[in-house]
Each structure stands twice: as structure tokens, then as C-alpha cells.
């Protein structure tokens with residue numbers, strides 16, 4: 001169970017007035033559950049995910065995972081997989097090494113990490129691309145690699161920030177179904193941010209809207 005407890009965050013720009021983005025916000029996401037988050041541009045959706053991942057600190061409140069306060073843990077110790085639209089793959093690495101990255105970072109020997117990456121790429125139907133550079137792939141293939149990279153460490157939490165916004169409608173639909181299936185098998189707490197209400201309804205058993213610092217239940 002992923003829990004946000006009384007999270008507050010104010011954005012203080014270098015000039016102009018500060019803005020309260022998140023106000024005393026609570027959220028619980030059970031293992032195996034996908035929650036979809038909608039909300040206007042600039043409402044703080046990406047900030048919310050960054051706080052869960054440990055990439056940004058809240059002004060107040062805590063992040064808990066399975067009954068443990070993980071607020072003080074750095075990102076790589078939070079068992080958190082990330083898939084951000086602008087979280088680019090490493091262009092200088094092969095597809096295989098992009099996917100293996102999280103395991104190497106955890107101290108697994110490169111040979112073993114690559115072999116596990118190959119297994120995952122095979123399951124994703126991407127094994128023929130293992131030694132390609134990521135810039136040789138299409139946008140949809142790159143997002144598949146990004147998902148494989150996010151899943152390889154078997155995270156407890158998966159955070160997706162508009163994963164398909166750069167893709168065309170047909171590919172979005174195909175990948176959505178494919179991602180849902182892979183995510184369902186992994187039993188993680190999933191928070192899926194999207195602008196697309198149809199996508200949100202199909203992925204999220206629960207839908208929330210972030211408005212003026214609070215999460216409102218949509219369904």
C-alpha cells in the first residue's frame with residue numbers, strides 16, 4: 001500500500017507570488033490497484049509524482065509504503081518505477097543496457113543484468129532490438145523500452161506521467177492495452193497521470209482529479 005499523508009507543497013518562483021500546489025493531500029493506493037489522475041495543466045500532477053518518487057521534497061507530510069515511512073529515502077531506495085514522457089532513455093546506451101540499468105545500479109554484475117534485460121525484452125517482443133541504440137527506435141518502441149526499464153527491478157510502485165502523450169491515437173490505444181496487461185501481472189500500486197479522460201477511464205479502477213491542491217473523486 002502506497003500512502004500519502006497530509007502532503008503540502010508550495011511553489012515559490014524566483015519572481016512573483018508563491019502558489020500552493022498541494023494542500024494537506026491524502027491518497028492511498030493498494031498493491032495491484034491503478035489510480036488514474038487527471039487535472040488541468042499546471043495543477044501539480046507531475047509534482048505529486050515527483051514527491052512520491054523522492055525527486056522533490058514536500059513542505060509537509062509523508063510518503064509511506066507498506067506501513068513504513070519512506071519520506072527520507074532517496075529515489076533509488078523507494079522501490080519505485082518511473083515512466084515520464086520527458087524522462088528520456090539514455091541515448092548513449094543500447095536498448096539492452098537501458099533496460100539493465102536499474103539492476104546494475106543495484107550492484108548486480110553487468111552480465112547477469114543484461115541477461116535479465118534480454119528475458120524482459122523477449123517478453124515485450126523487443127529482443128531483436130536489444131543491441132540497437134534507442135534513437136533508432138520508433139516512439140512506441142521507446143516507450144516499451146522505458147516500461148521494461150521501469151519494471152526490471154520489480155518495483156512496488158509504478159508512476160506513469162502521461163506516458164503516451166507524444167504518440168498517435170492508434171498506437172496509444174495498442175500500447176495502453178499492452179501496458180495494462182503487463183502492469184496487472186506485476187501487482188504494484190500504480191498512479192497513472194493522463195490528460196486523456198478515455199485513457200484514464202480504461203486504466204484506472206479509480207479516477208481522481210487534482211484541482212486547487214486537492215484530489216477529487218471522479219469515479
Ligand SMILES: Nc1ncnc2c1ncn2[C@@H]1O[C@H](COP(=O)(O)OP(=O)(O)OP(=O)(O)O)[C@@H](O)[C@H]1O
Nearest residue numbers: 011019021039040041042043044045046047048195
Ligand atoms: N521545479 C520547478 N520549476 C519550475 N516550475 C515549477 C517547479 N515546480 C513546480 N513548478 C510550477 O508548479 C506548477 C505545477 O507543475 P506540474 O508540472 O506539477 O503541473 P502538471 O499538473 O504536471 O502540469 P502538466 O499537465 O502541464 O504536465 C507549474 O505552474 C510549474 O510552473
Ligand SMILES: [Mg+2]
Nearest residue numbers: 045046047161
Ligand atoms: Mg505534468
